[in-house]
Amino acid sequence: MGLLGAIEAGGTKFVVAVADENYNVVERTAFPTLDGEKTLDQVIAFFDKFENIDAIGIAAFGPIDIVKGSQTYGYVLDTPKRGWSGYDFLGRMKAWRDIPFFWTTDVNGAGWAEFETGAAKDVQNMVYLTVGTGIGAGIVSNGHLLSGYGHPEAGHIFLQKHPEDKYAGHCPFHGDNCLEGLAAGPAIEERWGISAKEIPDEDIAWKIEAYYIAQAALDYTMILRPEKIILGGGVPHRDILFPLIRESFSEQMSDYLEVPDLDDYIVPVANGDNAGILGCFYLAKTLV
Amino acid sequence: MGLLGAIEAGGTKFVVAVADENYNVVERTAFPTLDGEKTLDQVIAFFDKFENIDAIGIAAFGPIDIVKGSQTYGYVLDTPKRGWSGYDFLGRMKAWRDIPFFWTTDVNGAGWAEFETGAAKDVQNMVYLTVGTGIGAGIVSNGHLLSGYGHPEAGHIFLQKHPEDKYAGHCPFHGDNCLEGLAAGPAIEERWGISAKEIPDEDIAWKIEAYYIAQAALDYTMILRPEKIILGGGVPHRDILFPLIRESFSEQMSDYLEVPDLDDYIVPVANGDNAGILGCFYLAKTLV
Ligand SMILES: Nc1ncnc2c1ncn2[C@@H]1O[C@H](COP(=O)(O)OP(=O)(O)O)[C@@H](O)[C@H]1O
Ligand SMILES: Nc1ncnc2c1ncn2[C@@H]1O[C@H](COP(=O)(O)OP(=O)(O)O)[C@@H](O)[C@H]1O
Ligand SMILES: [Zn+2]
Ligand SMILES: [Zn+2]
Structure with missing residues (x-):
């Protein structure tokens, strides 16, 4: 198995990380949240260093569209946060590399960790x-x-x-x-x-x-x-x-x-x- | 396929019915709710007439225990209704005949009908x-x-x-x-x-x-x-x-x-x- 990726996309800061299949963190970094495009540039620059990522989980600040089949699935919805309303977050990631992404909210991400091992x-x-x-x-x-x-x-x-x-x-x-x-x-x-x-x-x-x-x-x-x-x-x-x-x-x-x-x-x-x-x-x- | 059975177990009246696999009602009757034991006597007398019932859905007034694996699964829980608190509704039905029963609340029963065809x-x-x-x-x-x-x-x-x-x-x-x-x-x-x-x-x-x-x-x-x-x-x-x-x-x-x-x-x-x-x-x- 290859590596797993994580994007904790908060309104004030982003944390990105990769880990092996046993969740041992290989590399991890954080940076302040800019607008959608600029922030994703940094996210992609980080993951670019790893050839063998099998899948990435994304837990994003909302509101976001998580309804599969929706026209704006993967987008950030209306938000007061500058440079994010209507931003196609997931689309940008998919255009970067064609691997599976789990797209969900920040609270679902943290909640799922509590459910699995918390x-x-x-x-x-x-x-x-x-x-x-x-x-x-x-x-x-x-x-x-x-x-x-x-x-x-x-x-x-x-x-x-x-x-x-x-x-x-x-x-x-x-x-x-x-x-x-x-x-x-x-x-x-x-x-x-x-x-x-x-x-x-x-x-x-x-x-x-x-x-x-x-x-x-x-x-x-x-x-x-x-x-x-x-x-x-x-x-x-x-x-x-x-x-x-x-x-x-x-x-x-x-x-x-x-x-x-x-x-x-x-x-x-x-x-x-x-x-x-x-x-x-x-x-x-x-x-x- | 045989027949399907239905028990709408309300606090004031019970409705029982059997239907064929296309939901055409074969027989249906209603009677006032007495205490648990006496009411179930009537329920069983009704279904006794039908040899070939494949399964029965029960939608009961609550609170009831619907947690599989619970000690009191299938029981009516604490209720002001005389002769029902702690009554083993599902147990009585299973003792009568060993067929599958779907055990749930009255609102889940009606809600499920709205979900399926409503x-x-x-x-x-x-x-x-x-x-x-x-x-x-x-x-x-x-x-x-x-x-x-x-x-x-x-x-x-x-x-x-x-x-x-x-x-x-x-x-x-x-x-x-x-x-x-x-x-x-x-x-x-x-x-x-x-x-x-x-x-x-x-x-x-x-x-x-x-x-x-x-x-x-x-x-x-x-x-x-x-x-x-x-x-x-x-x-x-x-x-x-x-x-x-x-x-x-x-x-x-x-x-x-x-x-x-x-x-x-x-x-x-x-x-x-x-x-x-x-x-x-x-x-x-x-x-x-
Ligand atoms: N020990 C504490 N007692 C009470 N409130 C606290 C404590 N520590 C942090 N807070 C409050 O929590 C809020 C920040 O919550 P946090 O979850 O860290 O922020 P965010 O939602 O932006 O991620 C602030 O209002 C802060 O005052
Ligand atoms: N047309 C109506 N307008 C307003 N309230 C109604 C109407 N028809 C019935 N009700 C009210 O609905 C309640 C009974 O609801 P129902 O669902 O039939 O009883 P239960 O919950 O015992 O099965 C009563 O309080 C009755 O006054
Ligand atoms: Zn509010
Ligand atoms: Zn109340």
Whole structure:
């Protein structure tokens, strides 16, 4: 077998890597995200050095078109990010070299790593939720990445507001109606006027944050009945959130539904910040 | 090929039927739901008349255990309905005759009929939502009925309250927090103090009802990205709801996400009240 390739295509930085069939990294590099064309120039310059790549997994910031058969399959869709709207990301890669590519979202990439060898390695149904600059989810149902008319946008479900929260919300589409508008990193920072990292553990900020994440977890539970809900991204680096989320989940659920023991149900990522690249390798491997 | 059997096991009535391989009904009967043991006596007395049944589809009121490998697979779970909690429904049927049974929820049965030959026959991803005495959903993702740690309980997702709605809600677990507590038939009737059938089309009751169903449809859309959302059950017999729901959906979504044309996206059932039995036949057929 030849090598596997990985492209973790983030809105602020790209990470590219190649590994052998046992996922030992041969080379890896990162660079800031420019516009589509210029960024892909760098991606291709990196992979050009390797003759024997069998497949590449691409986990890209969205929204992207992942619907096979769609006219714009492989494109980046409407995005405020300059030089990316309507960019044919996958087309450019295919024009470069005719090998199999696994094309999916950044959260599906990291989520798949959790599913294969991370916190969800023993289950077939999971939600990987990342809470950072934005909020998004990668969902595995019955062992497969869930998608339909497009990929999930599970950060934009509507939530009830916490009774003590007066913040106007920061989602440009839904204000304070949706999870991302209320609970992403920038919402925390705008609401309290200080960096999320600097808010002390005892602050009510984390109770409110936990309430929103718990309510979202409740909705995912009702609809998807996952066996694990895994929290990634910068905000869940705050360990205190986990007990607070579990407590709030249990209160809001009010004994309606049987779920796994909460300490095993709502859990942090196991692959850490390596999940994105690892997921790309695993997804590439499914193609060879 | 022999015959196919169907059991539509509702909380108030049971419908049982047998059909030939082309779904022509050979015999069909209905009777009120008694306790588990007595009701199944009648079910078995009905099917006993047919020697050559190849498989039976069972679509049962819930909650039920549909997790293969679970200790209580095939059982009715905790329910306020007398004589049903912990009843081994599927076990009783298997003891009667050793043929294949498709064991699933009532909403999955009706939803599957919509998926096979109804409003969702041309898609692979759909939500069938029934709004009647309760609210529940059957979800098809990538051509398969979605389940995980259990079956979906999509009627109990949390919603934002309509600003003009003062009703306290009727979900025994979630009060006015969840969809069912706010928008099922009994909620409408308790809120307005009159039968839902008698509320005129122009009444604000339907605007509020549409707002809740639309908000739920939005959450299903964000998480599942279905190609169709199909509304069944008694309440959507009110035709005026459909334009109101589509309008509210569009307002709440606020152009965030591309969905199919709303007239094709949020639609009524195509199989009418026959969907439940039809779905059981189709599910039975998957086993032969
Ligand atoms: N220990 C922490 N406690 C709370 N918030 C944190 C912590 N570490 C990082 N964050 C927040 O996480 C957010 C960034 O998340 P991250 O997932 O790293 O970014 P991105 O989504 O851009 O990849 C920032 O708002 C930051 O304040
Ligand atoms: N035309 C109608 N307009 C509004 N509500 C209706 C209409 N027809 C039936 N309903 C309501 O639907 C509910 C019953 O739904 P149904 O699905 O038939 O019951 P179940 O869930 O018990 O099977 C009742 O609350 C009834 O008032
Ligand atoms: Zn939003
Ligand atoms: Zn409820």
